[in-house]
Amino acid sequence: MLRSKTFVKKTRSGGIRKIVREHYLRDDIWCGSELCTECKQESTVLLKDACIESSLCTFPHYLIPDTNVVLHQIDVLEDPQLRNVIILQTVLQEVRHRSAPVYKRLKDLIHEQEKHVYTFTNEHHRETYVEREPGESANDRNDRAIRVAVDWYNHHLENTESDGLKVVLITNDQGNKEKAEEGGLLVYKCEEYVKSLLANPELVDRLALTNDNKNDISSSKVLFPEHFPLARIQAGIKGGTFLQGTYRASRDNYLEATVLLQGLQNLNRAIHQDVVAVQLLPREQWVAPSSIVLQDEREAKDEETTEEEEKEQAMKNIADDAARKPTGRVVGIIKRNWRPFCGMLNSSLIKESTRHLFTPADRRVPRIRIETRQASSLADQRIMVAIDGWPRHSRYPNGHFVRSLGAAGDKETETEVLLLEHDVPHQDFSQAVLSFLPKMPWSITPEDRAVGVHIADVSHFIRPGNAMDLEASNRGTTVYLCGRLQSLFATLQCGEACFLFVINSKASLTYAEAQLRIDDATMNDDVTSSLRGLNKLAKILKRRRIEKGALTLSSLEVRFHIDSETHDPIDVHTKELMETNSMVEEFMLLANISVAQKIYDEFSECALLRKHPAPPPSNYEILSKAAKSKGLAIHTDSAKALADSLDVAKVDGFPYFNTLLRVLATRCMMQAVYFCSGMDSDFHHYGLASPIYTHFTSPIRRYSDIVVHRLLAVAIGADGTYPDLTDKHKLSLFFKSRGLLNEEGFILFVRKNAIIVLIPKFGLEGTVFFDGKDKTGPKLVFDEEGPTLMVEQHTFKIFDKVKVTISLDDSNIQHQKIRMSLVEPVIPGVSVPVPEVGPLSKKPKLDR
Template identity: 30%
Template sequence: AKAANSPADKSKNKGGRGSKKQVFESYMAFEEVSHGLKRGELIQGQIRINPKKYHEAFVPSPDDTRDIFLDGIVARNRALNGDIVVVQILPREQWKVNCTYLSVYSIVLVCKPDVLNFWRQLFKNFVCTNDNLRSETFCLVFHLFLGSSLSFVLRIVNRHLPFVWQVVYIVEKKHSRAVTGFLKFLPDKPFAMFSPVDHRVPRINVFLADCPEDFSSRPGDYSNTLFICRITSWAADSNFAEGQLAKTLGQAGEIEPETEGILVEYDVDFSEFSDEVLDCLPKNLPWTIPPEEMRKRRDLRKECIFTIDPSTARDLDDALSCKQLPDGNFEVGVHIADVSYFVGEDNALDAIASQRATSVYMVQKVIPMLPRLLCEELCSLNPLTDRLTFSVIWKITPEGKILSEWFGRSVIRSCVKLSYDHAQSMIEAPEKMFSAEELPPADPEHPIDEIHQAVLNLHSIAKNLRAQRFSGGALRLDQLKLSFTLDKETMMPQGCYVYQYRDSNKLVEEFMLLANIATAHHIHSRFPELALLRRHPPPKAKMVDELQELCDQLGIDIDLSSAGALHKSLNTTLGDDEYTTARKEVLTHMCSRPMQMALYFCTGVLKEEPLFKHYALNVPLYTHFTSPIRRYADIIVHRLLASSLSAYFLYKIQKQASHCNDKKTLSKRVQELSSELFFGVFVKDCGPLDSEAMVMGVLDQSFDVLVLRYGVQKRIYCKSVAGLDSFHHRKVGKKSELTLVWTPEDPEKAPEEQVISIFTLVEVQLKADGAPMKYSAMLKRPEENES
């Protein structure tokens, strides 16, 4: 299709004498893109740029078998990571590909049926006897001319055409266009060069008039100053974007400036809530439940209901209850804060919650979705306080079989705020009589031993529910999570540790899953076209096949055919030595790579119900109901539960579902960056840190390791390893190996070789880099490993 210039391109490229050479292709017109997508000539998807090799980018293919590869910045055509783009095949003269495949591709594209038939007849009597004729190229032609479908041939050819795609249109700029980085003075230029910390973003020209007043005279004063810059334009005739400085953050390497930079870059709204928003909240404090509201609800205030949360949690949005019945069964309740009571539809509070979509959790702070008065007071299920809730109550057998189910709005009064540590202590000491001093303040109407017994009963039922889930085909990929201890005054990291996921965590998780599954079925049965659900697509088939081939070659008995088969494989003993756990961690990381993200969606948009399925949980319907204080999707689900939502249209729910997906993805990345930031400070202040590490992946000049003591992943580049004489890479099938040749410390000794492959154990040292907040993993010599 013929490309049309966008208005921005036209203003920059008027042709004639003195016009600049165009670096990027002009974007197509919207009408051409629409027609091209309908005809299948163009493909739309979200672009991912490799953070470690920023010249590589990918867009998912429509059939989800293999990603479309974009080679180089020019092919990306000014799109940034996360943007929704449209791509097409480059003109053939720009293809970089084996000429034989190019010829076959040309035949496929231009030959008429009668010409193809002629060639098919010509090849009919050919037999692959000669070794050369057994080559893949010949077999490809052979398949084509003997009647194989063109789609089959094109799939083979496309494996050998990895560099032929380019972006022709940006549908939606998902990237915030705000980046952190540093300013560099350029003599005799009217602008400074802004270098983003994220190498996936281009360098940006910033006019000197927009820079600090004394920047031109004293540029050295700003060499370590972190700025935020917003890209304002990027012309087709320039390698560099143009932008404006949004803010001076402070000195690089300090936690608060770096944190603010992360939040702005990932478009997290951390501003104070406006007066208009706060005016939506009750004015008469302390707030009490109106009598007319009490009459509409089931009164559960006399029941033994309690919360189990992290010890530092202040937004308590879920509570549990468990009462044994005379027939030996149990009445189990999940009680969720009724946030939708306070967040009315289409007011200022609803608008800001809808826009933020999620609370963002960082190491040292939380950016809340809702004002703190709601999060920590009005909606938080604080102990010894009447609170509005949505409840799901089951009659359930000790084995975990559900006999009946009730949904409804309720009022509860939590009798105690337990931490995971408190609940874990109760589980580990079933016969112990806990004293009042060992637990937080509790309602005297419910003795401590009653609470203890309820926790034990919940734990017993949860174990049965969990066993049923996994025997029924569910999957859980647990990965190491780094946590920090902070100085209470400075909020700087004092230490770090790998978070332990224990029985008390599993107890809460099991009943939250049960409530979410039950709610999904409930709202889908009543609103089949409007239900907001959460689906988890199966892993990428091509990546699964490659991983299966690699594991087979490594002699690892793993079954990737389904979620349940994979879970069973990972929990089968991988060996009986001390490194079995480490191997399982590495294998879990490898199995996580093909996995796709779970997504919110409106049921009216996806017509085929099998697509609703949640792959990891192996359930047909799932949603989010249990965390409305921190997730807007849950508020919508609460509204669906409460009414017919006749004012809500399908497109509105789907639009909000897509927005929640985007914000959840960004929130997850911000959380990861916050953890990386604090660990970088910890390494700088407390390092160098020595640890064993296990190799996770091998490339031609580097390898990735999982640092076992801290659960972090790092890449080690062979060229940067001190004391290394040379290195050699070889690949057999899917298995890669690096042979490192160490320079002997004793000149009279022969060089020592070290073979690096998946699951190899090495010793590394984590050491701060010269750059702020950065650290490297340095490989130690094999001799040091033995000492």
């Protein structure tokens, strides 16, 4: 059956255009139930035995949630107990338009066979389609369509051998509920129904707070300004009175962010990575960025402490005009970045209460109020919590429990938290992905041998658009953890498939083995002679790059030795770089530059390239101050000037100084980015001093390299084109149960109340705090110009050598952390006694 609707629309030129919309209706759409004998369906999803133990619904029943229930209670719908659920086409379409993340989760539910979730195409069924009535809103029409579908299902199944089966509408909309009841439908609010479930009373904890049940959780005092309406925000951004940007909380100070946003009131309920509208404050209200590192070990505070905290923050940031930065306040939230957060219940929870504070693992995210009846069993667990809202009268946002991740401190649990918090895809590969692995036994064909391959040619197996390719593009990169690898691809370790299988290889050597050959004057075989020749050529290439202004910076990389049986880390050391590392790096850089030029010559509008923008002068302030503290000058007019300055920046008797300075220089750099050649005219890579660059040499660990491979394959005629072508958390496990370690380090940054220390041995940075929790700490005098910090009678400066103890502090169950305390210099009342040597001094004999 075809329904058509005709209406006229006025065009921009003033004319009238006739528009006809056609809507196809059918009689042969299946209901999906095993009970049905009328529908001529080939397969069914909804079971005959549809019993869920409920004190409200003691009979077999199917569930139909409306759109808002799906959007806000997806955590509940995902529970295994809720089966035989009907998702209407009306709901599916609305969810798709309103929330991509929820839509993906809903689609996953529909494909999960054990859940028995059926999609009913009510918008194309002749008996369930409804026209929008005059004066009826789109939302009201959709609610009516849902009620019509529920009514149709009840009548459709009433003549079957259903043993009293009914269809239950779940809604949190009071108006929709009342109209459904008037129509004789069985309808419950989501909270009512979930509380009636007998088999899983803890499911109540997963309920997202609605307007009906969130009002009594917070105080009645208004703590935050009201957010402006979206229309006013849009007009303000267009007119230039408001600024739009992504709010990124400071890692050192959770009450501060840039533009500059500072203090609870001005942050106005923004959460890290929300897109916000900001209004600049008058110049006389601008403040300086805080030099205080907040420890975030305070007890949860009541709402009434907000004004006191604001005044305290303001007093700490009084500064001269030169230090002040443009300061603003959040006037509206344009897009929330709420996601399920990992963390723990607050350690000071009251056992008898159902209301608790949750502390996220990410310190940039505020605590969250939740209701749970499982507090005692969750006290030592890592859990996930989702935010539901943040009323003006609540110091903290409101949320709900999602699921438990496992015991805090457990290696698997902490790894899971790390992956979830950094949004690293780590689910098992699906059968659809695995089906595209090479069938074993696999061997090289004559056609394969006709193409020269000089790196692991993963792109040979990953064809555009198949399931493996789509999964890899979603993952983006391989992630390396201590003792665990989150691969970009499904297991491709199929013998020779990932190795240099077309090259006539004369030797397979590690970096160390190659270096030994180069250094051994008694070895003069062909392989060794070739290595020496390559090494000589690499040094010429490197010298030429440096002459052009390429930077040689420093970032410490650590390596773990893993116990073969327990898979726990047993030793850690900084990675040693040899000449052979540099040799390989030079040829990889040359390959990347050469491929970049080739694909750009062939695809001037769509080559995937990588550039590195030059930092703004302000980025170099901390570097210049650091060098000045040792009587040296750093020139930053160009990459060449910076490179030359770093080369001559040396301090007698302090050989590690130059490395520290290069570490600081790394912090001044901008992030390198991928871009399409047709959308940008500046290709320059600042750090490499190269006019063009891309990523080509690591297709096993970067999806970008796969795309570049495909571009190159087309450019050289080896393949055809296709349309789409054109932190340191793991260290905690290492230091656990090892007592105190006594190590030397260097000061990288000086703050008002702390020093940040780099431990070269472990590549580890940590903070040594000097202010006490009880505000009775040592006398501190901070000079921002230096910057220097006087603690009692001792003055700390950047690059000073210090000795600290390193230990794992697990006293705060909310956040286990690496703790550093000062040993030397010795400051009475501040420094700690020299600890006994830790177990790491006894180096275990390791397999090489």
